[in-house]
């Protein structure tokens with residue numbers, strides 16, 4: 001799996017011939033100005049929750065690429081009502097898609113659409129394909145529910161929010177990495193706006209102190225697992 005960071009909480013994951021885009025928020029993110037949204041051709045769009053900074057570019061991308069939108073029931077319903085394709089899930093459920101197995105897992109956060117409409121309950125995803133598994137936490141607090149994940153999954157990578165204020169910060173992300181038994185963490189959801197600004201080098205250093213790896217990459221940079 002090739003995981004490209006596209007700023008804030010947006011990822012593109014290439015699995016075999018498939019492009020899976022997570023939480024597209026590019027056109028509204030000044031720190032993602034070098035990301036060319038026209039280059040994205042998602043076969044699937046995964047949405048963790050309904051906040052603006054996770055759904056802004058869903059409609060455009062899904063319309064232009066005939067993408068299948070995957071999220072909780074309420075969010076998928078919202079986009080299906082606009083004529084877009086979707087596959088609804090709910091917490092604890094998994095499904096085998098063309099790109100691999102996907103499980104929708106718990107997150108502690110909120111999920112109202114920008115206009116106040118009900119966006120269901122927020123979640124995260126575990127993608128398993130080609131004998132690798134990655135956990136994308138979405139916006140979430142540190143939660144004991146994370147301890148369930150390693151009972152079933154041997155994670156190769158976890159993508160965790162580290163920006164604090166609206167989600168866990170990097171200190172709690174270190175505890176989360178214990179809970180999920182994964183020491184390789186890609187940090188996201190930081191520095192995009194004032195309330196989530198962090199000291200990046202301190203965050204990396206704190207992970208190092210406990211023999212864990214916090215990967216911080218710039219928009220358009222990628223890692224492969």
Ligand code: NI
Pocket residue numbers: 049051109110139166
């Ligand atoms: Ni949010």
Ligand code: MN
Pocket residue numbers: 009051053054139166189
């Ligand atoms: Mn967010």
